[in-house]
Amino acid sequence: MSNIYFTEDHEWILVEGDIGTCGITEFAQEQLGDIVYVELPEAGREVVQNDEIAVVESVKAASELYAPVSGEVIESNDELTDDPAKVNVDAMGDGWFFKIRISAMDELENLMDKAAYDALVAGQS
Amino acid sequence: MxxxxxxxxxxxxxxxxxxxxxxxxxxxxxxxxxxxxxxxxxxxxxxxxxxxxxxxxxxxHMGQVRLHGPGRAEALESLLPADVANLAPGAMRYSQLTNDQGGIIDDLMLTNAGDYLYLVVNGANKDGDLAHMQAALPGGITVEHRTxxxxxxxxxxxxxxxxxxxxxxxxxxxxxxxxxxxxxxxxxxxxxxxxxxxxxxxxxxxxxxxxxxxxxxxxxxxxxxxxxxxxxxxxxxAGLCLHGHDIDTTITPIEAGLNWSIQKRRRQTGGFPGAAVIQAQLRDGPARKRVGILPEGRAPAREGAVIVDSDGADIGVVTSGGFGPSLGGPLAMGYVHTEHAAADTPVGLVVRGKTLPARVAKMPFVAANYYRG
CATH class of the missing domain: 3.30.1360.120 (Probable tRNA modification gtpase trme; domain 1)
Incomplete structure (x- = not known):
C-alpha cells in the first residue's frame, strides 16, 4: 500500500503516521521551468484542505500551492528560500516544501494515487 | 499549481x-x-x-512592412513622432504609432531601406497597425505586408x-x-x-x-x-518596453520615458497624432512616469502589483516584473506619480496582500552592450 498521494494541482503528499510531507511534482517543476523564488508557510499555521499555502515562482510566472489536506504546518524547508532551484533538481525529494500534521486522515481519500496521477499527467503533456 | x-x-x-x-x-x-x-x-x-x-x-511573428511611394517619409511622419525625412539610407529609428490622445498604438523599428521604408511592428498588433496605416496614409503610399x-x-x-x-x-x-x-x-x-x-x-x-x-x-x-x-x-x-504591458494606447511616449525617440524637429513642429498632448508633456513634464523598481527582498512583483508610497497610498502599478537572471534578483518596471519617480525613492509593492519594500531604480538594470564603433 503506497503512502504517497497527488492532487489535480500537481502537489504530492508523502504520509508517515499523521505527518505529511508536501511538494510539487516532477511534472509541475518541468512545466514551471527554472524556479527562482518560493514562499513557504510558517510552522504553526492551521490550514484547511485546498487553502493557498505556498507560492512557487519561475522566471516567468507565479503559481500557488494548495494544502492537499487540512492540518497544522509543523515545518518548512527553509533551504528552498536560499536555493529554490532544489525544486527543479529533486522535486519529489530534497525539493519538499512543508510538513503538515494531518487533522483529517479521511481527506486523503479525495486525492489520487500514483497510477491515477500518472494518467492525469499523460493527458496533459 | x-x-x-x-x-x-x-x-x-x-x-x-x-x-x-x-x-x-x-x-x-x-x-x-x-x-x-x-x-x-x-x-x-x-x-x-x-x-x-x-x-x-x-x-x-513580428510584422514586417514596407512602405513604397513618393513622399513616404513625410507620410509616415503624419503617424508617428520620429524624424523620418532626415533618416540616412540604412539608418534605423525606434518610434511609436500614436493616437490623437498621444497614446501608443504600437511601437516599432523603422529603417530607410533606400527604395522603401522598412518597418518592424509587434506581432500581436500587426493586423491593427496595417489597417491603421492603410486607412491613414495617402493613396500614393503602398503598404506591403511581407508575410x-x-x-x-x-x-x-x-x-x-x-x-x-x-x-x-x-x-x-x-x-x-x-x-x-x-x-x-x-x-x-x-x-x-x-x-x-x-x-x-x-x-x-x-x-x-x-x-x-x-x-x-x-x-x-x-x-x-x-x-x-x-x-x-x-x-x-535592458529596461525595454513591451507593448500591451509597459506601453499601450493610454500611455504617451513621454510618460514612458521615450523622449529620446522624438527628434528635435518633430518636437518643435508636431504634425503627428496627439502632438498637442505630447508637446505639453515635453514642456510641463508628465503626471506619471515609467520607472525601474528593485524589490529589496527576493520575492518578484508581477504585472498588476500596486505600488504604494511610505504611507501606504496607491501611487502606481507594476507593468512588467519578474526575476532577472543576470541581475540575480527580482526586478520590475511600472508607472508612478512623477513626485515618486526619482531614483532611490523608497516605495512598497503589494504582493499577495503584503507590502514589500522596494526602491525606484535607474534603467537599464543591466548595462547595455551596443556596438557603436
Whole structure:
C-alpha cells in the first residue's frame, strides 16, 4: 500500500503516521521551468484542505500551492528560500516544501494515487 | 499549481516552427502563434547564454512592412513622432504609432531601406497597425505586408564574431544601421539591433530559407536557440518596453520615458497624432512616469502589483516584473506619480496582500552592450 498521494494541482503528499510531507511534482517543476523564488508557510499555521499555502515562482510566472489536506504546518524547508532551484533538481525529494500534521486522515481519500496521477499527467503533456 | 495552457490547434506558425519543435521547444500560444517559450536549456540558461555568448531568436511573428511611394517619409511622419525625412539610407529609428490622445498604438523599428521604408511592428498588433496605416496614409503610399519573410535575431557579445565568419563585413555595421548582406550564401537584410540590451543583429530573409539560416547559425559553437521566456527577461533587464504591458494606447511616449525617440524637429513642429498632448508633456513634464523598481527582498512583483508610497497610498502599478537572471534578483518596471519617480525613492509593492519594500531604480538594470564603433 503506497503512502504517497497527488492532487489535480500537481502537489504530492508523502504520509508517515499523521505527518505529511508536501511538494510539487516532477511534472509541475518541468512545466514551471527554472524556479527562482518560493514562499513557504510558517510552522504553526492551521490550514484547511485546498487553502493557498505556498507560492512557487519561475522566471516567468507565479503559481500557488494548495494544502492537499487540512492540518497544522509543523515545518518548512527553509533551504528552498536560499536555493529554490532544489525544486527543479529533486522535486519529489530534497525539493519538499512543508510538513503538515494531518487533522483529517479521511481527506486523503479525495486525492489520487500514483497510477491515477500518472494518467492525469499523460493527458496533459 | 495552475495547469499549463493547452496549445490551440488554430494558432499560426512561423517558418521555424518545425525547427523549434525539433529542438525540443516547449510550445505555447503567443501573439496568435505557437512558439517556444524555452528550449531544453531553460529560461535561466538561455538568458545567461545570450549575455555570455550568443542566442538565436525566432521573431518571425513580428510584422514586417514596407512602405513604397513618393513622399513616404513625410507620410509616415503624419503617424508617428520620429524624424523620418532626415533618416540616412540604412539608418534605423525606434518610434511609436500614436493616437490623437498621444497614446501608443504600437511601437516599432523603422529603417530607410533606400527604395522603401522598412518597418518592424509587434506581432500581436500587426493586423491593427496595417489597417491603421492603410486607412491613414495617402493613396500614393503602398503598404506591403511581407508575410513571406522570416525574421531571426542573433544577440549577444559573440554575435559579431559569428556574423564575421558567415557574413564578412556584417560585423562592421554600427548599432541602429542596416544593409543587404549575404549570410552563409543567403540573401538577407541585416540590422545591428535587437531587444536584449546586447550587441546583435536582426536578419530578415525569405521564409523558405529561414530554417537553412537558423540551422547554420545554430551550428556555430557560440549559438544556442532562445525562447520567448528569456526574450522577456532579457528585455526587462535592458529596461525595454513591451507593448500591451509597459506601453499601450493610454500611455504617451513621454510618460514612458521615450523622449529620446522624438527628434528635435518633430518636437518643435508636431504634425503627428496627439502632438498637442505630447508637446505639453515635453514642456510641463508628465503626471506619471515609467520607472525601474528593485524589490529589496527576493520575492518578484508581477504585472498588476500596486505600488504604494511610505504611507501606504496607491501611487502606481507594476507593468512588467519578474526575476532577472543576470541581475540575480527580482526586478520590475511600472508607472508612478512623477513626485515618486526619482531614483532611490523608497516605495512598497503589494504582493499577495503584503507590502514589500522596494526602491525606484535607474534603467537599464543591466548595462547595455551596443556596438557603436
Amino acid at each position: 495552475n495547469n499549463p495552457p493547452i496549445a490551440d490547434e488554430a494558432l499560426k506558425t512561423t517558418p521555424l516552427h518545425a525547427l523549434q519543435v525539433a529542438l525540443g521547444g516547449k510550445m505555447v500560444p503567443f501573439a496568435g502563434y505557437e512558439m517556444a517559450v524555452n528550449f531544453p536549456l531553460g529560461v535561466l540558461g538561455e538568458h545567461k547564454h545570450t549575455r555570455a555568448a550568443a542566442g538565436l531568436f525566432d521573431v518571425s 513571406e519573410d522570416a525574421l531571426l535575431a542573433l544577440q549577444g557579445p559573440a554575435a559579431a564574431a559569428v556574423m564575421a565568419r558567415l557574413a564578412p563585413g556584417a560585423e562592421t555595421l554600427l548599432f541602429m544601421t542596416s544593409r543587404a548582406i549575404t549570410v552563409g550564401g543567403l540573401d538577407c537584410y541585416v540590422a545591428r539591433s535587437g531587444y536584449t540590451g546586447e550587441d546583435g543583429f536582426e536578419i530578415s530573409l525569405p521564409a523558405e530559407q529561414a530554417e537553412e539560416l537558423a540551422r547554420l547559425l545554430l551550428a556555430q559553437d557560440e549559438v544556442e536557440a532562445i525562447g520567448l521566456g528569456a526574450r522577456d527577461s532579457l528585455r526587462l533587464e
